[in-house]
Amino acid sequence: MRVLVTRAERAGQKTAKRLLGLGFEAAMLPLAKPVHAPENALKALSQPHSALIVTSTEAIAALAAIKDKLHPHFSTPVFAVGSATAKAAGVLGFENVRAANGDGAALASLLHTQHQTDNAPLLYLAGYPRAKTLERALDALGMAYRICEIYRMGTIAYQVHDIARHLDDKPVDAVLLYSAETAKRFCALPFNASTLELFASARFLCLSQNVADHMTPPFNTRLFAALHPDEESLLSLI
Template identity: 50%
Template sequence: MRVLVTRAEEAGRKTAKRLADLGHSAVLLPLASPVHQPDQALAALAKGHSALAFTSAEACRALLPLRETLVAHQATPVFCVGKKTADAAEKLGFKHIITAEGDGAVLAARVSDEPIDWRSPLLYLAGQPRARGFEKGLDAHAIPFCVADAYRMETVCYDQQGLRERLQDIPVDAVLIYSAETARRFMALPLDVLDGAVFGRSRFLCLSAKVAEALAPGWRERAEIASAPDEASLFTLL
């Protein structure tokens, strides 16, 4: 199958390799690029906190320049969504990593299960834009927290020529879409320049129902939703 990968460049290349290993042909079309903000994370880490939380591996990558500073925080409880984020946190040197499989709301429930003294807040090292499920979940469980934006995702823009060069007017069998923001960025592309044959029969494989809802009507009808919000489940739809 010819599969369009819409993730940021670094993550997209890893996904493309996994697809190739499965016998698929991957086309990279990164729709956003991460801009790391380690200074904001550093300022937040200097304040008192009882635990840390990451909902993306990109936030962990944003902290790579702070490895020496993070030595003082290695024993701090660190909550992560999914194995990939947990693996990225481990590479930073954290020793006490607690993982929840699912989304931000599931992670918030996992945080509430831990016997932590919340006299100091949880520090959520996050990115922009983001869903607010984790923050809403923390509020629901009355867990004090503060947020530092460790990175932001900037839209990668394509003009008509750039889009055609990437896709080469060859039909795409499936489009992998990982977030609602990615879906909105995809719909904002100059898709009208393409022959209808490129996406005319494409399936839009989405990480969740919320992601599918961000597609435009007509396109949304061809959306399929992964059984769990992770790449392995997304691949099972291929």
């Protein structure tokens, strides 16, 4: 089975390696490229905060560039959206990391039940663009927080021939989609009749129903959403 990975290059390579280990053939078509702004994190960390929030391993990758300056903050509580992000934070050096089960609402609930604020706001080290699920949930709970954008995901511009080249002009059986933004980027690609044919029988495997909801014709059939918003559940759909 041939599976298309649409994640950014660094994360996509990890997924491709995992697919190969499971006996699948992996093709890569990264749809976005991260631009890190770790200096924003340093400014935000210099202001009072009671805990850190991270919702992506890309945020941890952005922080890695300033690891030597993070030592005073490694004891600060970190609340991560899921196990992969939590693991990355621990590897970087954070000592007190807790993980939710993979989405913003669950993360807000975890913060509400397990974190006692000390009159300082939470610090959300975020990316752009992003879903606002976490922010809406924190607002509903009345929890104070600040947002610091430490990376942006820039769309990679492809021509029709680029798509065919990345796929080696061979059909794919499944497409992995990890976010609503990725779904929108995929549907906006410049397909023609021959490149559309490469996806004629592909299943579109989405990290959540929210991701699936952003798929548009002709790709909004053969949609499958993971039961849980994590890669383990997503790959189980293949």
